[in-house]
Amino acid sequence: MATNQWWASESFWRKTAIWVTGVSLIVLMILTVDTLPQISAGSKRVPAYSVINYRIDYVFDETRNVQAPVIGVKEPLFGKELSEAEAEALVAHGKLTVQAKNCMGCHTLLGNGAYYAPDLTKAWLDQYWGSKEVREELMVDFIKDPSNKLHNSIGRRMPKLAVTDDEAHAVVAFLKWMSSIDTNGFPYNFKPIEQEN
Amino acid sequence: MIEPASLANFFTIFFSAAMVIMLGALYALLFAYSRLKHDPRLMPVAYLSYIGLFVATLFLADAANLLKHPLWPVIVVLMLVGYLLAPHAIWHLCVGTHAEEQENTELLPSKNL
Amino acid sequence: MATTIGRLDGANLNGGQKLAVKYFFVAMILFGAQILFGMVAGLQYLKPDLFYGVLDFSVNRMVHVNAMIVWMLYGFIGSVYWMLEEESQHEVVGLKLGNLIFYVLTAAVTVVVLVYLFVQIGPGEQSSIWLINEGREYIEAPRWADIGIVVSVLVFFYNVAATFSKGKYTGIAGVLVLDLLALFGIYFAGMFYTTNISIDQYWWWWVIHLWVEATWEVLVACIMAYGLMKVLGVRRKIVETWLYIEVALMFGSGILGLGHHYFWIGTPEYWFTIGGLFSALEPIPLVAMVVHAVFDAGAKHIKNSNHPAMAWLIAHAFGNFFGAGVWGFMHTLPQINLYTHGTQWSASHGHLAFFGAYATIIIAVFYLAMQQWRGKVWMAGDLPGNGWKWKWALGLLNMGMVGMTVALLISGYEQSQIERAIGGSTWMGYFAAQAHPWFMQGMWWREVFGTMFAAGFVILMWDLWSIGKHETRPMQVAASQE
Numbered sequence: 001m002a003t004n005q006w007w008a009s010e011s012f013w014r015k016t017a018i019w020v021t022g023v024s025l026i027v028l029m030i031l032t033v034d035t036l037p038q039i040s041a042g043s044k045r046v047p048a049y050s051v052i053n054y055r056i057d058y059v060f061d062e063t064r065n066v067q068a069p070v071i072g073v074k075e076p077l078f079g080k081e082l083s084e085a086e087a088e089a090l091v092a093h094g095k096l097t098v099q100a101k102n103c104m105g106c107h108t109l110l111g112n113g114a115y116y117a118p119d120l121t122k123a124w125l126d127q128y129w130g131s132k133e134v135r136e137e138l139m140v141d142f143i144k145d146p147s148n149k150l151h152n153s154i155g156r157r158m159p160k161l162a163v164t165d166d167e168a169h170a171v172v173a174f175l176k177w178m179s180s181i182d183t184n185g186f187p188y189n190f191k192p193i194e195q196e197n
Numbered sequence: 198m199i200e201p202a203s204l205a206n207f208f209t210i211f212f213s214a215a216m217v218i219m220l221g222a223l224y225a226l227l228f229a230y231s232r233l234k235h236d237p238r239l240m241p242v243a244y245l246s247y248i249g250l251f252v253a254t255l256f257l258a259d260a261a262n263l264l265k266h267p268l269w270p271v272i273v274v275l276m277l278v279g280y281l282l283a284p285h286a287i288w289h290l291c292v293g294t295h296a297e298e299q300e301n302t303e304l305l306p307s308k309n310l
Numbered sequence: 311m312a313t314t315i316g317r318l319d320g321a322n323l324n325g326g327q328k329l330a331v332k333y334f335f336v337a338m339i340l341f342g343a344q345i346l347f348g349m350v351a352g353l354q355y356l357k358p359d360l361f362y363g364v365l366d367f368s369v370n371r372m373v374h375v376n377a378m379i380v381w382m383l384y385g386f387i388g389s390v391y392w393m394l395e396e397e398s399q400h401e402v403v404g405l406k407l408g409n410l411i412f413y414v415l416t417a418a419v420t421v422v423v424l425v426y427l428f429v430q431i432g433p434g435e436q437s438s439i440w441l442i443n444e445g446r447e448y449i450e451a452p453r454w455a456d457i458g459i460v461v462s463v464l465v466f467f468y469n470v471a472a473t474f475s476k477g478k479y480t481g482i483a484g485v486l487v488l489d490l491l492a493l494f495g496i497y498f499a500g501m502f503y504t505t506n507i508s509i510d511q512y513w514w515w516w517v518i519h520l521w522v523e524a525t526w527e528v529l530v531a532c533i534m535a536y537g538l539m540k541v542l543g544v545r546r547k548i549v550e551t552w553l554y555i556e557v558a559l560m561f562g563s564g565i566l567g568l569g570h571h572y573f574w575i576g577t578p579e580y581w582f583t584i585g586g587l588f589s590a591l592e593p594i595p596l597v598a599m600v601v602h603a604v605f606d607a608g609a610k611h612i613k614n615s616n617h618p619a620m621a622w623l624i625a626h627a628f629g630n631f632f633g634a635g636v637w638g639f640m641h642t643l644p645q646i647n648l649y650t651h652g653t654q655w656s657a658s659h660g661h662l663a664f665f666g667a668y669a670t671i672i673i674a675v676f677y678l679a680m681q682q683w684r685g686k687v688w689m690a691g692d693l694p695g696n697g698w699k700w701k702w703a704l705g706l707l708n709m710g711m712v713g714m715t716v717a718l719l720i721s722g723y724e725q726s727q728i729e730r731a732i733g734g735s736t737w738m739g740y741f742a743a744q745a746h747p748w749f750m751q752g753m754w755w756r757e758v759f760g761t762m763f764a765a766g767f768v769i770l771m772w773d774l775w776s777i778g779k780h781e782t783r784p785m786q787v788a789a790s791q792e
């Protein structure tokens with residue numbers, strides 16, 4: 001048998017390893033450059049923070065064959081229309097609160113996190129809040145002190161996490177904004193709260 | 198781009214996907230062992246594993262609706278061809294990379310490292 | 311040397327190895343912490359009022375996953391220091407600084423854990439992220455600790471790169487240095503705050519995926535390459551050629567395999583096909599290992615001088631194959647991942663893959679370290695008590711892990727149907743699935759097998775502490791080549 005075939009040599013595979021790694025990284029960079037603008041706030045897939053001034057729904061899209069968020073009529077959160085800067089500040093405060101309280105220690109957001117509590121991707125649209133008229137206040141109340149609220153039949157409860165009134169409002173704003181992100185149909189078969197009058 | 202699997206197909210997907218990987222490894226294992234031991238009787242068993250992999254891949258492709266959209270059938274074909282050829286290629290690599298060793302040990306049996 | 315056989319004696323270790331065993335010691339403590347907090351968190355699924363408002367699930371889970379990341383990093387750093395002097399044939403450069411940094415890093419880890427346990431959460435302000443926790447799964451460590459980690463790791467990187475530069479810069483060294491650079495460079499991707507959760511998760515996955523499915527794998531391949539030469543006497547040229555082959559296959563499939571995390575976080579649809587394709591490629595390096603292992607087993611006449619380490623390396627091969635390969639591929643295609651993403655399916659896969667791919671090989675290195683530390687002592691067959699301790703530890707840990715994995719799989723399977731497909735992941739859908747008997751039984755069995763796993767850990771620690779004690783036989787000759 002011939003020895004030292006070029007395709008079995010150390011130097012060939014060293015070069016191959018370097019090239020494969022390099023090319024993969026370059027492709028990943030190119031894809032990243034293409035993806036980041038598409039998921040920046042204010043893009044088609046990830047709406048601007050001022051989307052919280054509008055009704056958000058989650059409707060089956062025939063052409064894409066999955067559910068997609070639909071931005072509807074003006075429906076300001078807590079009845080107060082916010083400028084882009086105000087909306088961003090509010091959602092940012094909400095996101096900071098979500099991190100500081102380690103919500104992902106129990107919940108999933110966009111499906112990532114822990115599995116001890118429900119996914120929050122479309123929590124804003126959840127039928128559990130009853131009707132859209134009471135939803136906002138119920139959510140604020142719940143986040144501030146969930147310990148005495150009805151959760152489920154298995155006795156699992158969310159603890160009271162010292163969330164202030166401002167923080168709770170901000171978290172609701174964050175949740176409303178997050179529900180407007182186009183997540184390619186995740187979660188599947190979600191039945192949103194009734195929002196038509 | 199995708200058609201989500203239907204509830205009835207969940208089990209088929211989990212099972213056939215697991216079989217693809219496990220039969221892929223079994224095929225590779227038997228293939229290598231047969232070549233190593235110069236035992237041609239094992240080779241049909243190896244290819245039988247590959248046929249199992251082939252069938253599992255088709256079940257997976259069907260259950261996960263892979264054949265209904267562009268690009269996904271390409272991935273299915275790549276899997277079928279790739280898993281067939283990978284053990285061959287890697288066996289050649291093993292022989293190729295160890296060729297020098299075998300020669301060296303014949304010539305210089307005492308020289309290590 | 312012969313006089314110290316059977317006793318722990320620092321004279322048996324070189325400078326890097328003395329530092330390595332410190333890292334191993336902390337790694338073992340954190341491994342224990344991981345198990346303890348995992349069991350408490352698992353118990354809270356069954357007894358939701360346990361420690362409610364005192365030590366909530368979120369805290370236990372955070373400590374559980376963080377302890378894992380840190381003990382594995384400690385295990386890796388220790389393993390690299392372990393092999394550094396022999397591989398480079400040079401004393402570790404800047405060893406004093408390396409020692410100092412070990413204590414600084416360990417003190418920082420201790421403070422982080424204490425803050426996790428006793429402060430837990432903060433107000434919704436930047437200060438919480440800087441001082442308490444970042445609330446981002448796996449990389450919850452507050453920003454001050456991030457910076458500390460980066461500094462520590464830079465010192466470690468300097469030790470490694472400078473030692474290789476002054477000594478022999480081998481092929482393994484080349485891969486290792488570049489891989490460490492990538493591993494730590496990637497950490498920066500997780501060190502910033504952004505309101506936009508899609509961008510947040512985009513970069514978060516760079517850290518998590520490119521660690522676990524790329525740079526960690528290559529780091530382990532470097533340790534393996536060194537181990538194969540050391541333990542089995544495989545020729546360097548072959549080992550290094552195969553290291554390059556594995557790097558090409560792992561990075562070639564793993565880097566763009568990142569795509570399978572970009573299905574549902576807001577990213578465009580083209581990631582479906584990229585993620586699907588590279589996920590289908592990711593088993594190829596595993597197939598390569600199978601073929602090569604068979605080839606090597608035939609080409610070599612193996613006389614193995616450390617039976618526990620060898621057994622754990624075999625567990626590594628199986629664990630990596632089933633945990634990463636089979637369990638990964640079962641739910642990775644987007645057509646099914648839509649239903650399994652973020653359920654106990656992920657937990658099942660995570661448990662088996664982390665344990666199979668990483669915990670096993672670090673445990674193997676622990677055994678190699680103990681053997682050397684006790685003066686290259688006998689660790690082949692005929693151990694006192696027929697080696698029952700390492701065998702039971704191996705059996706209980708592996709069976710415990712497989713049991714937990716299967717239990718979580720059953721829960722996840724039920725969850726993907728009841729919560730995801732039928733219930734649409736709503737609040738009601740979620741709790742309908744959580745209350746289902748299949749789910750609850752899965753959680754019970756997870757706890758039972760978790761207890762088994764914990765028992766295995768206790769015996770493992772006992773064994774590592776006692777194996778080779780009072781042994782008089784020297785190590786069996788490593789290997790004979792044919």
